[in-house]
Every structure is written in C-alpha cells, then in structure tokens.
Amino acid sequence: MSSGKIPATVITGFLGAGKTSTIRHLLETANGKRIALVINEFGDLGVDGEIVKGCGIENCEEDAVLELPNGCICCTVADDFIPTIETLLNRAEPPDHIVIETSGLALPKPLVKAFNWPEIRTRVTVDGVITVIDGPAVAEGLFASDPAAVDAQRKADESLDHESPLEELFEEQINCADMVVVNKTDLLAEAELERVLRDVKGELRPEVKIVRSSYGKVDAKVLLGLEAAAEDDLDSRPSHHDDGHEHDHDDFMSFAVDLGEVENPKALVARLLPVIAEHGILRIKGFAKVAGKDMRLVLQGVGGRLQHYYDRDWQPEETQSTRLVVIGEADMDSAAIRAALESGPASDRSASEEAGRESAAAF
Numbered sequence: 607m608s609s610g611k612i613p614a615t616v617i618t619g620f621l622g623a624g625k626t627s628t629i630r631h632l633l634e635t636a637n638g639k640r641i642a643l644v645i646n647e648f649g650d651l652g653v654d655g656e657i658v659k660g661c662g663i664e665n666c667e668e669d670a671v672l673e674l675p676n677g678c679i680c681c682t683v684a685d686d687f688i689p690t691i692e693t694l695l696n697r698a699e700p701p702d703h704i705v706i707e708t709s710g711l712a713l714p715k716p717l718v719k720a721f722n723w724p725e726i727r728t729r730v731t732v733d734g735v736i737t738v739i740d741g742p743a744v745a746e747g748l749f750a751s752d753p754a755a756v757d758a759q760r761k762a763d764e765s766l767d768h769e770s771p772l773e774e775l776f777e778e779q780i781n782c783a784d785m786v787v788v789n790k791t792d793l794l795a796e797a798e799l800e801r802v803l804r805d806v807k808g809e810l811r812p813e814v815k816i817v818r819s820s821y822g823k824v825d826a827k828v829l830l831g832l833e834a835a836a837e838d839d840l841d842s843r844p845s846h847h848d849d850g851h852e853h854d855h856d857d858f859m860s861f862a863v864d865l866g867e868v869e870n871p872k873a874l875v876a877r878l879l880p881v882i883a884e885h886g887i888l889r890i891k892g893f894a895k896v897a898g899k900d901m902r903l904v905l906q907g908v909g910g911r912l913q914h915y916y917d918r919d920w921q922p923e924e925t926q927s928t929r930l931v932v933i934g935e936a937d938m939d940s941a942a943i944r945a946a947l948e949s950g951p952a953s954d955r956s957a958s959e960e961a962g963r964e965s966a967a968a969f
C-alpha cells in the first residue's frame with residue numbers, strides 16, 4: 607500500500623452469517639501473503655479460533671491467530687484491541703495484512719474509529735470493512751422490524767429506540783461496509799436471491815460493492831486491497847451510536863452447556879433441534895465427544911440449521927466432552943434450555959452431572 611501502512615481488513619456480520627468460512631477461504635487463496643488473524647468471539651469457548659487453527663491451511667500458522675475472547679471487540683478497544691494490534695506491528699516480521707473477525711454482535715464503526723488512536727494510526731490503515739450477510743436469514747425477515755412490537759413499544763414510551771436489536775445490528779454492520787458478501791446463496795432460489803440483493807443494495811452507500819457467495823468462497827484478491835482507508839471516512843458510515851448513545855450489551859446473552867459424551871451425532875442433533883426451535887436460539891456451536899470415536903465432532907447451528915463434522919483427533923491434554931455455546935436474545939430462558947438439553951438419554955448425560963458450571967454472561 608502506497609501509504610506504507612499495513613492494511614487491515616475488518617470482517618463483520620451477524621452470528622453465523624459465514625465470517626469464519628469466508629476467512630478460511632481467504633487464507634486458502636492468499637497466495638503466500640502473510641496474514642495475521644485477530645478473532646473476537648462471543649461466548650467463552652473460542653470455537654472459531656479453534657476451527658481456523660485446525661484448518662491445516664498452508665501459511666496459516668498457529669501464532670498468526672490471536673484471539674480476543676471478551677465478547678465485544680468494539681467495547682474493549684483500549685484494553686484488548688489496541689495492544690493486540692501493537693503486538694502484531696512490533697513483531698520482528700510484521701504481517702503483510704491483518705484480518706480481524708468481529709464477533710457477530712459487535713459494531714464495526716467503533717472498531718474502525720480505533721484505527722485513529724495515536725498508538726497505531728501511523729502504522730496501520732483499514733483496507734476495508736467486509737460485511738458478511740446470511741442471505742436466507744435476510745430473505746426470511748430475521749432482520750426486519752416487527753411492526754406490531756414496534757407499535758406497542760412506541761405506545762409504551764415515545765422516547766424508546768424502536769428497532770429490534772437484530773435490526774439495529776444489521777443496519778450498523780451494513781452501514782459501515784465497503785463490501786457486502788451475500789452468503790449462503792446455495793440455500794436461496796434465484797428469485798429470492800435477487801430480492802435480497804435488491805433490498806440490501808437499497809440500504810448501502812452507492813459505492814459499496816456486493817458479491818454473492820456460497821460457503822464464503824470469495825477469493826482473497828476480491829476481499830483484500832480495497833484501499834478504503836475507512837478510518838478517514840467515518841462520517842459517511844452512519845451509526846445509531848454517533849450521538850454517544852451507548853451500545854447496549856444487554857440485548858443478547860450466551861452461556862455454555864456441558865453434555866458429556868453423546869452416543870452419536872444423530873442423537874445429538876435430535877436432542878438439539880426441538881430446543882432450538884422452542885426457545886428461538888440464534889446460534890449454538892462447539893465440540894462434541896462421540897462414544898467410541900477418537901475424533902472431535904464440530905457442531906454448528908445457525909437458527910434451525912445444524913451441521914456437524916469431525917475435524918481432528920482429540921489431543922491428550924483436552925477434556926473429551928461435549929461443550930456447546932448457546933447464544934440468543936437476552937430474554938431467552940437459559941435454565942429451561944439447559945434443563946432441556948441435559949435431559950438426553952441417560953448414557954449421554956452421565957459425564958455431565960457436575961456440569962452446572964454456568965459461564966453465562968450477558969453482554
């Protein structure tokens with residue numbers, strides 16, 4: 607980059623939209639570029655970092671992945687984010703490019719603003735903000751306002767912010783974008799996709815490019831090198847929080863459950879699906895111990911869609927158990943969800959009796 611600054615790309619997007627998948631593909635197509643990855647995750651299991659570290663991609667060494675597990679990168683800028691970037695910049699061999707994955711609940715604009723902090727301003731620039739969108743979730747109206755609820759809220763208190771937390775986050779993330787990736791096109795009929803593309807386009811600044819993808823398969827050449835210098839262009843990226851209005855951490859919550867050993871993946875899925883549906887769980891992910899298997903099972907749920915696959919052998923130092931992070935809106939009933947998930951077949955439960963350990967945290 608002509609400025610001599612190291613470029614940084616911010617990858618944002620709602621829970622489960624496909625950020626980690628996009629980053630994996632980016633690393634696979636980076637063509638020898640030395641990329642450092644900063645991963646910020648909501649929930650305390652570090653699932654995304656683990657998945658990327660286990661990827662086996664050439665050029666993707668473990669020390670190139672730094673995790674910021676505190677849930678909301680935009681609110682821990684001074685304590686976590688700036689020191690992490692400084693660490694990367696001060697390495698004997700600094701990276702060619704920094705890629706930052708925000709948690710699905712983070713606001714990108716405060717993060718972009720942080721690139722103006724004197725500690726890093728002269729050495730790094732925001733090459734671009736890339737917002738990954740879950741195409742089917744947009745098509746199903748997950749981020750649209752609920753007119754009845756808004757009306758009821760307005761009647762109750764005129765001064766309230768009338769948008770749903772999901773709608774507001776979606777707007778924050780696309781308002782800040784330099785490029786939007788409409789992902790999961792494999793799950794959309796052409797007409798639905800066209801509608802999503804049209805709707806999203808209507809919300810964006812005119813110069814913002816939209817690309818479509820399936821499983822985040824967008825080449826690094828497309829994603830990197832936008833040269834947006836977004837930190838110099840904050841005014842064109844409107845945010846609900848420009849007036850100093852605080853970013854509310856109480857809209858969403860996460861907690862971890864430990865389900866011991868499961869009989870097989872099918873039984874685990876059968877146990878999870880009705881609970882996800884009944885409680886409107888937004889995201890569930892983690893690793894499972896399957897009876898008789900040496901390999902760890904990765905479990906990924908976005909809304910009612912569940913995927914699982916074995917990624918690698920359990921390591922000797924790891925506790926072989928099923929640990930999942932559950933993420934939802936703040937009013938979800940964590941006690942009922944925990945009870946429902948733990949009431950699987952007795953053989954599935956044996957190892958998890960002491961698992962009351964709740965790492966619940968409201969953000």
Ligand SMILES: Nc1nc2c(ncn2[C@@H]2O[C@H](COP(=O)(O)OP(=O)(O)OP(=O)(O)O)[C@@H](O)[C@H]2O)c(=O)[nH]1
Binds near residue numbers: 628790820908
């Ligand atoms: N069918 C389909 N599934 C996808 C696609 N992209 C990602 N997924 C799946 O969606 C789930 C979530 O994908 P991730 O890439 O982990 O999403 P994320 O945005 O990083 O998730 P969080 O970091 O938890 O917010 C995984 O099970 C993926 O395999 C896609 O294009 N099509």
